[in-house]
Each structure stands twice: as structure tokens, then as C-alpha cells.
Amino acid sequence: MKFANYLMTGAFLLLTSMLLAQSPKIIQKPITWDKDRIQLSLDYLKNRHGLTQSAPVIHPKMVVVHWTANNSVRATFNTFNPTRLPGRPELTKASALNVSSQFVIDRDGTIYQLLPDSIFARHTIGLNYCAIGIENIGSRQHPLTDAQLKANEELIRYLSKKYPIEFVLGHHEYQRFRKTSWWKETDPNYITGKDDPGDKFMNELRKNLPDLKLNPLP
Numbered sequence: 001m002k003f004a005n006y007l008m009t010g011a012f013l014l015l016t017s018m019l020l021a022q023s024p025k026i027i028q029k030p031i032t033w034d035k036d037r038i039q040l041s042l043d044y045l046k047n048r049h050g051l052t053q054s055a056p057v058i059h060p061k062m063v064v065v066h067w068t069a070n071n072s073v074r075a076t077f078n079t080f081n082p083t084r085l086p087g088r089p090e091l092t093k094a095s096a097l098n099v100s101s102q103f104v105i106d107r108d109g110t111i112y113q114l115l116p117d118s119i120f121a122r123h124t125i126g127l128n129y130c131a132i133g134i135e136n137i138g139s140r141q142h143p144l145t146d147a148q149l150k151a152n153e154e155l156i157r158y159l160s161k162k163y164p165i166e167f168v169l170g171h172h173e174y175q176r177f178r179k180t181s182w183w184k185e186t187d188p189n190y191i192t193g194k195d196d197p198g199d200k201f202m203n204e205l206r207k208n209l210p211d212l213k214l215n216p217l218p
């Protein structure tokens with residue numbers, strides 16, 4: 001009996017360490033989440049996505065990968081931290097809620113979490129209500145690194161264990177959902193052109209995630 005207990009404890013410890021090994025290291029760096037941001041998020045869900053909710057939560061079904069077009073996590077944090085958009089009239093007209101994403105990955109692959117992964121963030125028109133956003137420090141001039149590719153893989157694999165993720169897309173691919181039932185945006189003319197993070201990075205990323213059995217993009 002005692003020996004059986006030892007075996008079970010051993011199996012349990014092994015399982016626990018395997019699960020822990022599969023979770024990437026994530027550094028918490030929360031942006032402002034106050035009453036105003038909660039209300040603006042609820043307003044966005046209602047006015048833009050046509051969804052009346054009592055809490056600004058999402059049920060993640062997809063992950064949208066971005067680059068920040070700036071050169072540091074600090075700059076990204078400072079951009080996302082205010083609750084309201086400073087300027088950007090093409091966006092302010094649709095909602096005063098500031099843009100943000102749930103995660104940002106530095107060029108060395110360090111993962112930071114800015115908001116809980118089931119909390120609403122404004123990063124992709126038409127899809128925010130079901131999409132987790134991952135920002136990557138980089139730009140057209142500074143293409144994303146191999147360390148970022150690896151960190152995106154680990155983070156998305158981890159998120160897929162928590163949520164039924166069906167699609168992994170680049171921000172530049174988001175308009176492919178426009179003619180599908182996934183698209184929820186009340187103004188058909190509210191669209192912005194995006195080129196982040198590009199085909200090369202996204203094709204490599206999806207190629208490295210065959211175990212997730214993702215759906216092909218529409």
C-alpha cells in the first residue's frame with residue numbers, strides 16, 4: 001500500500017513538473033485597468049461588435065500577432081497604459097478606448113503580460129471580442145527575431161491549453177475574416193490597412209505549431 005502511494009506521488013510530481021515545463025515564463029506588467037477602461041471596453045463591445053455584456057471579458061478563439069513599430073517594451077507600455085486614446089482621430093471616432101494587447105514579447109523573447117488573457121483589449125478591428133493580441137517589439141526596419149518566433153510558439157501553445165484556439169493570424173491578415181461570421185463590426189467602412197508582422201513570420205510560426213491543429217485562414 002505504502003509503495004503504491006510512493007508511486008502515485010512520484011507520478012503526480014512528474015506530471016506537475018511536465019506541466020510547469022510547458023508553461024512559458026511570463027512577466028506580469030499590468031497596464032491601467034480602471035472603471036473608465038472597463039466602461040469604455042463595454043461600450044466598444046456594444047457599439048463596435050454589437051455585443052451587450054455585463055463584463056468586458058472575451059472567449060478566446062484566435063490569436064492575433066502584431067509588431068509594435070517601436071523599439072521597446074517600455075515605449076509599448078507607455079502607449080497602451082493610458083485608458084483613453086491620445087489623438088489618432090481615425091480611431092477616436094470609433095471609440096475613445098485606447099489600443100492595447102494582452103501580451104508583448106521583447107526582441108530577446110521575454111514575454112510580458114499587460115492584461116489577463118480573458119480580458120478585452122482593442123487591437124484588431126472586427127475580432128477583439130474573441131482574439132488575444134500578442135505584440136512583438138519590431139517593425140519593417142527591424143524584423144522579428146528567432147527568439148520572438150520561439151516565444152510566440154510557446155505562448156500560443158500555452159494559450160491553446162487554456163482556450164479552444166482555432167486560428168493564429170497576423171494583423172496584416174485580419175481582413176480575410178471580413179466576409180465571415182467571425183467578423184463583428186457595426187460600421188462596414190471602419191477598416192485600417194496593416195502590414196504587421198508579415199507573411200514570412202506568420203507562415204513560419206504556423207508551420208511550427210502543427211500540434212495545435214489550427215484551422216486554415218478563410
Ligand SMILES: [Zn+2]
Binds near residue numbers: 065171194
Ligand atoms: Zn497590429
